Amino acid sequence: MSDIAIKVENLSKAYQLGDFGTGTLSRDIERWWALIRGKEDPFLQVGEVNDRTSKGESDIVWSLKDINFDIKAGDAVGIIGRNGAGKSTLLKVLSRVTAPTTGNIKVKGRIASLLEVGTGFHPELTGAENIYLNGAIMGMSKREIKRKFDEIVDFAGVERYVDTPVKRYSSGMYVRLAFAVAAHLESEILIVDEVLAVGDAEFQKKCIGKMNDVSKGEGRTVLFVSHNLASIATLCNRSLVLNNGNVAFNGPITQGIDFYVNANNNNNSFAFRNDKPKSTDILAIRVLNLKNEPSLNHYYTDDVILEFDVQVEKDYRNAVLSIILKDQTERRVFASDFKLNLITSQSGKTTLRAIIPGNLLVPNRYIPIVAMHVPNKEVISYFDNQVMFEIEETGSKFAQFTGLDYGCVIVDCKWDEV
16 A cells, blocks of 8 residues: 555445434344444345435435545545535545444545535634644644644635634635645645635635645645536546445546536437427427537537427428527527528428537536527427536636626637727
């Protein structure tokens, strides 16, 4: 384990849903007797995988199940997965906030972790006192903490409030100080959860830069959980993709992001077929990626292809196929149309494509409204909420502003000095 910072073997974590206890005294005694003999809890055998989308029958849920992986010293690992995949539970187990149900963890070096707003802070103590308290918890000497004190306060930007009890801090100030402490004290492993999303855009950018320095400049190991794939792609060289408490992928960061994006495709959302078409109608709608494959998730930099099968009678060759794209807030982004007489010289079926260029739509969920109509005269067919697609944040110029509404499209304006 010379160059291995973290080694995880057969790690599992089970949680009891609802009230604690098995429901009967005899079963509780049976569980207790197994525990004192060092045996596995007999009622964990009926535990179910942690799938939040389905109703289960057991009160035992495996948040993590039989996880195995190694992390080398100096690696920056992005932990990716949907809500409920087990990311935060894994970090809590690695940080020794909670104990694993089964399995072993071997860690080489001291761990600094930032899992929740104010983790390890005492609300009645001042910011300065909490810096020393956190450092002591991490195993730092008073001399080490004192040497880094001014740097921590400067990075957090809370110099004016450092002698104020942290119970009077805003959540953003909490995060600023907590991250500064975790990143600057000399631990070998830094663990950061999604908590950075609480900070403002400027501070998030500052944190990513600091974690980059910690990983690439100082050679420390970083574990980073975030739903911002652009931040993960920038910071990390390795990825760990979790799904329902299991490791679905363990490998290079680019391949991990690809795996996660493709794994979240929903087969019912990117294709629609009209089961009762009229003689002139829209027969099918599909959302395709650059490989001409049906896809729900698309990179910010990639084109999105909307493909339509249409059937047009001779009397309707002057019809128009229109799309209106709206986002998940029902805000209409843009409209585009195509005159069918440009391609339909005679009656019959044909396939059309509308290509939405990459680097245009901000990361969000989008729903096309599709209609075939004779302008100002007749609506032949109209479909809304039949297909959808998502633009993933994989490197737009506004990645640092995640969570803010900065519009629907990103346009490269021509900038000139006057």
